Amino acid sequence: xxxxxxxxxxxxxxxxxxxxxxxxxxxxxxxxxxxxxxxxxxxxxxxxxxxxxxxxxxxxxxxxxxxx
Amino acid sequence: xxxxxxxxxxxxxxxxxxxxxxxxxxxxxxxxxxxxxxxxxxxxxxxxxxxxxxxxxxxxxxxxxxxxxxxxxxxxxxxxxxxxxxxxxxxxxxxxxxxxxxxxxxxxxxxxxxxxxxxxxxxxxxxxxxxxxxxxxxxxxxxxxxxxxxxxxxxxxxxxxxxxxxxxxxxxxxxxxxxxxxxxxxxxxxxxxxxxxxxxxxxxxxxxxxxxxxxxxxxxxxxxxxxxxxxxxxxxxxxxxxxxxxxxxxxxxxxxxxxxxxxxxxxxxxxxxxxxxxxxxxxxxxxxxxxxxxxxxxxxxxxxxxxxxxxxxxxxxxxxxxxxxxxxxxxxxxxxxxxxxxxxxxxxxxxxxxxxxxxxxxxxxxxxxxxxxxxxxxxxxxxxxxxxxxxxxxxxxxxxxxxxxxxxxxxxxxxxxxxxxxxxxxxxxxxxxxxxxxxxxxxxxxxxxxxxxxxxxxxxxxxxxxxxxxxxxxxxxxxxxxxxxxxxxxxxxxxxxxxxx
Numbered sequence: 001x002x003x004x005x006x007x008x009x010x011x012x013x014x015x016x017x018x019x020x021x022x023x024x025x026x027x028x029x030x031x032x033x034x035x036x037x038x039x040x041x042x043x044x045x046x047x048x049x050x051x052x053x054x055x056x057x058x059x060x061x062x063x064x065x066x067x068x
Numbered sequence: 069x070x071x072x073x074x075x076x077x078x079x080x081x082x083x084x085x086x087x088x089x090x091x092x093x094x095x096x097x098x099x100x101x102x103x104x105x106x107x108x109x110x111x112x113x114x115x116x117x118x119x120x121x122x123x124x125x126x127x128x129x130x131x132x133x134x135x136x137x138x139x140x141x142x143x144x145x146x147x148x149x150x151x152x153x154x155x156x157x158x159x160x161x162x163x164x165x166x167x168x169x170x171x172x173x174x175x176x177x178x179x180x181x182x183x184x185x186x187x188x189x190x191x192x193x194x195x196x197x198x199x200x201x202x203x204x205x206x207x208x209x210x211x212x213x214x215x216x217x218x219x220x221x222x223x224x225x226x227x228x229x230x231x232x233x234x235x236x237x238x239x240x241x242x243x244x245x246x247x248x249x250x251x252x253x254x255x256x257x258x259x260x261x262x263x264x265x266x267x268x269x270x271x272x273x274x275x276x277x278x279x280x281x282x283x284x285x286x287x288x289x290x291x292x293x294x295x296x297x298x299x300x301x302x303x304x305x306x307x308x309x310x311x312x313x314x315x316x317x318x319x320x321x322x323x324x325x326x327x328x329x330x331x332x333x334x335x336x337x338x339x340x341x342x343x344x345x346x347x348x349x350x351x352x353x354x355x356x357x358x359x360x361x362x363x364x365x366x367x368x369x370x371x372x373x374x375x376x377x378x379x380x381x382x383x384x385x386x387x388x389x390x391x392x393x394x395x396x397x398x399x400x401x402x403x404x405x406x407x408x409x410x411x412x413x414x415x416x417x418x419x420x421x422x423x424x425x426x427x428x429x430x431x432x433x434x435x436x437x438x439x440x441x442x443x444x445x446x447x448x449x450x451x452x453x454x455x456x457x458x459x460x461x462x463x464x465x466x467x468x469x470x471x472x473x474x475x476x477x478x479x480x481x482x483x484x485x486x487x488x489x490x491x492x493x494x495x496x497x498x499x500x501x502x503x504x505x506x507x508x509x510x511x512x513x514x515x516x517x518x519x520x521x522x523x524x525x526x527x528x529x530x531x532x533x534x535x536x537x538x539x540x541x542x543x544x545x546x547x548x549x550x551x552x553x554x555x556x557x558x559x560x561x562x563x564x565x566x567x568x569x
Contacts, residue, residue, distance in 0.1 A: 038283030
């Protein structure tokens with residue numbers, strides 16, 4: 001593997017920081033409204049991030065997979 | 069006595085017991101080797117690892133305690149969700165390195181790695197003891213989870229008669245773990261996880277349907293918890309630091325690392341980082357069961373009874389029995405893996421290191437088998453003879469303690485710059501400080517920041533102790549370098565951390 005492509009693949013890892021920012025700063029989501037099917041924002045936001053975080057991890061997995 | 073529920077419970081219990089014994093022959097290996105008994109021969113692929121780690125991390129106690137916290141305290145209990153969100157990006161980046169170096173050098177425990185990396189058996193001993201100490205109350209808590217469902221089915225006798233079902237369940241568990249090693253909980257985890265998924269899918273559709281939808285459920289929760297039904301500004305820092313600290317701690321626990329070491333490749337760990345969040349989603353739903361219990365009019369003094377009582381109220385008896393079996397078996401899987409992990413630590417890092425340096429491989433696996441029995445008897449005795457609240461307090465301490473192995477283990481995966489003695493002193497200071505913080509707040513998990521930082525806000529004491537730990541380790545490393553104290557011999561090389569096996 002050449003070093004430029006290694007560097008490019010490392011950049012993908014930045015995606016993994018996003019879930020930390022989205023979930024560890026409660027002011028982003030500590031509220032009741034808007035509700036979704038009766039569920040307060042606080043709850044459905046965090047459920048949504050379970051899914052987004054898994055997708056981000058999957059993206060990083062496929063993007064950085066060594067092609068050997 | 070609820071005979072229908074109990075019968076269903078016992079049928080499933082019998083089934084997994086048979087499975088536990090038969091699993092000794094699964095992907096046959098020589099169970100007289102520690103690698104085979106204690107790590108399943110490091111051959112578990114993506115799917116088995118998914119079930120194993122799912123069964124291991126999301127324990128019976130979680131299923132009882134998280135909704136209990138939602139039932140009793142409100143939104144703060146939901147920290148389990150951000151906690152289990154951010155674990156996986158962390159695991160994705162860090163744990164493949166640990167897998168590689170462990171595979172390359174035959175490490176069975178985190179302590180083995182620390183010994184190899186820093187050339188320090190004292191630091192390795194500190195990590196091993198911390199691991200065993202943190203694991204013991206965790207096993208005891210699985211019994212608390214099981215007790216909650218046994219009581220819900222009417223097994224509420226006092227004295228020995230009351231404890232007998234628990235003793236029998238644990239004796240059976242102990243024997244097949246002794247016999248089959250990690251293969252037993254791996255096989256049983258598949259059954260347990262499928263049962264949990266079925267129970268939760270039914271619960272999330274059927275219970276809101278009966279209670280008139282999510283609107284009324286959250287309204288009922290709001291009526292009980294007032295503003296605490298969502299997070300208030302004062303709870304921001306406690307919530308976020310609990311989530312972060314717990315996430316950093318989870319994969320330092322010996323039983324989590326056993327799931328890492330037993331994987332067949334780095335890829336298995338990475339794929340699972342994207343697949344395990346399925347359990348986090350389920351955990352979120354389980355947390356909401358606490359609110360559903362409020363809406364259903366469940367009125368209990370001990371929050372641990374909220375979910376069992378909710379099931380009994382909403383489901384036909386046979387399905388309650390199924391759900392209880394899922395939780396009961398959910399206690400067996402982690403208890404088995406935890407006792408195996410503690411046994412691996414004792415055997416490798418205490419017995420072989422200090423008691424019998426020249427032991428054969430067969431002796432090594434025998435000691436591990438016996439120690440796994442001893443650990444379970446200890447946990448059982450603890451619950452029966454002492455009391456539940458002490459186990460809960462100790463488990464909280466365990467979380468603070470295990471987090472203090474992060475500098476040696478996780479930072480160690482990236483650099484050997486930190487001095488072994490600096491790490492040991494940092495660990496010691498943080499253990500004492502962490503224990504003091506917990507004890508002085510009557511086993512709360514929060515502590516005020518010093519020097520009026522953050523206007524008197526509190527943060528998770530485990531994370532606080534970790535910061536102290538790292539500061540001490542870094543400062544002392546610098547001082548030791550200045551006075552010319554040498555680092556230990558590092559037996560690992562840079563390419564070992566990307567070793568594919």
